[in-house]
Amino acid sequence: MASLSVSVKHTLPSLLQYAQTPKNPISQNLTIVSRSSQSQFYGLKVLHSPSFSTPSSSRTSIVAKVNKGSAPPPFTLKDQDGKNVSLSKFKGKPVVIYFYxxxxxxxxxxxxxxxxxxYEKxxxxxxxxxxISGDDIESHKAFAxxxxxxxxxxxxxGNKVRKEWGIPGDLFGTLPGRQTYVLDK
Incomplete structure (x- = not known):
């Protein structure tokens, strides 16, 4: 298993310069990514590393596909009791859907x-x-x-619905993000 170690003496610019040189054996595994948010973030993303897996840059977009006035993609998922629940069940009623x-x-x-x-309010x-999260039925049941x-x-x-809804990941795009929607139609 290949590992990547970086000395603390190096500054980020020197590491970036080193990582981008053609003679560097790890240059094929590092790319510089920029993701927009309320501020700009510039960082490193390690690719093809068996010990650290991140989503591809095309999936780290923080622009949600579900916007004000748009119809969210339909879904059917199992709840903490193993019953199927469809988004259509809530049609015409207000519902707060939070991804965590x-x-x-x-x-x-x-x-x-x-x-x-x-909840009473x-x-x-x-x-x-x-x-909604990527946890299984037993985890949800115990948590609830x-x-x-x-x-x-x-x-x-598998985070299928999360991807269909365009839910952004965390700052580094490696963990599922947190997003809340209020649907009223």
């Missing part, structure tokens, strides 16, 4: 508990809350039980 990276992580747990704590407004989550968690194993 993973069950049992600090940020995601805090987010889920915030939805739980505000959503219910009074006639809205349903649905969380442990934190007493009164809403539906859907399993998007």
């Amino acid at each position: 990276p993973a069950d049992e992580t600090p940020g995601c747990t805090k987010q889920a508990c915030a939805f739980r704590d505000s 959503f219910k009074k407004a006639g809205a349903q809350v649905v969380g 039980k442990k934190y007493r989550l009164p809403f539906t968690l859907l399993c998007d194993e």
Whole structure:
């Protein structure tokens, strides 16, 4: 297994210059990527490394495919009880759909508990809350039980729906991102 190690003495510009030289054996594995967000980020992306896999740059776009006024792509996913749930089930009703990276992580747990704590307000407004992540049924079931989550968690194993909806990844494009939608039609 090939590994890439970098000395701390090098600055980022010197590393970039070194990585781009034709004689460098790792130059084929490094590319410079730029992704737009609220600010510009310039970084390194390691390709073809067995120990560190990142999505291709064509899939790291942070522009969501679901925009205000557009119809979101349909889906049918399993919930924490193993039942199929389709987006069409919510047609004509307000629904808050939030995509989150993973069950049992600090940020995601805090987010889920915030939805739980505000659930009665959503219910009074006639809205349903649905969380979607790439975790499996058992993980969702345990997560919902442990934190007493009164809403539906859907399993998007393989992140197919996330990709269809154009949900951005994290800052480095390596982990699933966090995005919330309010659908009212």
